Amino acid sequence: MSPPLFLLDELPEAPQVFLGGDEGRHAGRVQRIKAGETVLVSDGRGTLLTCTVAGVLPDGLRLDVEHRVRVPVPAPRLVVVQALPKGERAELAVEVLTELGVDEIVPWAAARSVAQWHGVRGAKALEKWRRTAREAAKQSRRAWVPAIAELSATTDVAARLAGATALVLHEEATEPLAAAPLPPGGEVIVVVGPEGGIAPGELAAFGSAGARAVRLGEPVLRTSTAGAAALAALSLRLGRWG
Numbered sequence: 001m002s003p004p005l006f007l008l009d010e011l012p013e014a015p016q017v018f019l020g021g022d023e024g025r026h027a028g029r030v031q032r033i034k035a036g037e038t039v040l041v042s043d044g045r046g047t048l049l050t051c052t053v054a055g056v057l058p059d060g061l062r063l064d065v066e067h068r069v070r071v072p073v074p075a076p077r078l079v080v081v082q083a084l085p086k087g088e089r090a091e092l093a094v095e096v097l098t099e100l101g102v103d104e105i106v107p108w109a110a111a112r113s114v115a116q117w118h119g120v121r122g123a124k125a126l127e128k129w130r131r132t133a134r135e136a137a138k139q140s141r142r143a144w145v146p147a148i149a150e151l152s153a154t155t156d157v158a159a160r161l162a163g164a165t166a167l168v169l170h171e172e173a174t175e176p177l178a179a180a181p182l183p184p185g186g187e188v189i190v191v192v193g194p195e196g197g198i199a200p201g202e203l204a205a206f207g208s209a210g211a212r213a214v215r216l217g218e219p220v221l222r223t224s225t226a227g228a229a230a231l232a233a234l235s236l237r238l239g240r241w242g
Contacts, residue, residue: 003050004031005040005141007134011047016054017063024060033061044137044145046071071143075185076165077103078234080227081157083110083194084117089224090125091132096228097146098136101235104147105133108157112196117151126151154202157191158209164189166211169230170198171220173213177233180214188234192227 006023019027019041027033035056041049041063048071051063080102085093097105107129109117117125130148137145152160165183168191182188191198191206198206203213216229235241 002141003038003040004033005042005138007042007044007138007145009043011041011043011049015065017041017049017051017065018060019063020060027061028056028058038066039063040141042143044134044143046073046143048143069143073144074101074103074240076183076238077187078231078238079104079106079164079187079189080231081106081108081152081160081189081191082227083108083192083198083223084113084115085195085222085224086114089222090115091128093224093227094129094132094148095136096225097231098133098142099140100228100231101142101240102146102227102231103144104149105129106149106157106160107151108191109151109153110194111154111199111202113194114196122151154205158205161189161191161206161209161211163210166191166206166209167230168198168203168206168211168213169193169216169226170203170213171215173215175212175214177214177216177230178237180212182234182237188238190227190230190234192223192230195223 006019035053037053039051041051048069049065050067051065053061054064055062080097082093082105133146133148164187166189167180221229
């Protein structure tokens with residue numbers, strides 16, 4: 001079993017690191033990690049430390065740094081524009097996308113999205129997505145926690161697609177995702193519509209921005225799983241899972 005991963009906002013250039021706060025208390029009290037065990041520590045921005053637990057204290061762990069690596073940013077970056085799912089399916093989508101290696105998730109207020117983010121409720125929902133991504137990155141031992149962008153309107157999404165390799169998942173598309181050309185760098189952006197489908201005006205706006213409509217296969221997937229399926233297919237094609 002691989003060592004557990006913990007996240008610290010800042011990693012000092014030192015032979016020892018103190019894992020405190022919620023992460024340290026969880027490691028000592030809940031996971032009951034003991035002296036001599038190996039743990040991983042990351043800043044969520046590509047730095048990854050392999051550490052030996054030197055001591056367990058009431059407020060955290062004292063760690064000896066054995067190895068420090070810098071995990072490069074993947075090329076191309078994989079970005080998923082996710083129409084807002086309803087209920088718990090939103091967290092499921094963020095969790096699975098993170099575990100599969102997404103680099104950024106853009107919440108999208110699509111015309112046919114049932115869920116709506118407004119005011120305080122929207123801020124809480126966005127924060128929940130970010131917490132979910134953070135925990136999923138720990139679970140999957142990722143040195144990079146994916147960015148969760150601010151909520152985007154359709155015009156914002158169209159502007160983001162311009163100049164990128166943009167793929168819109170659509171059940172009526174004739175081009176398979178497996179045949180879409182992929183770049184060696186930059187961004188590959190996958191747009192996932194809501195349960196009710198992408199509205200014609202939205203599809204036209206994305207097409208005007210240079211996006212290609214593609215399909216995964218015969219099954220029509222839910223919005224909470226379509227992005228994950230596309231991400232898995234792209235990861236294989238790009239050699240991320242080689």
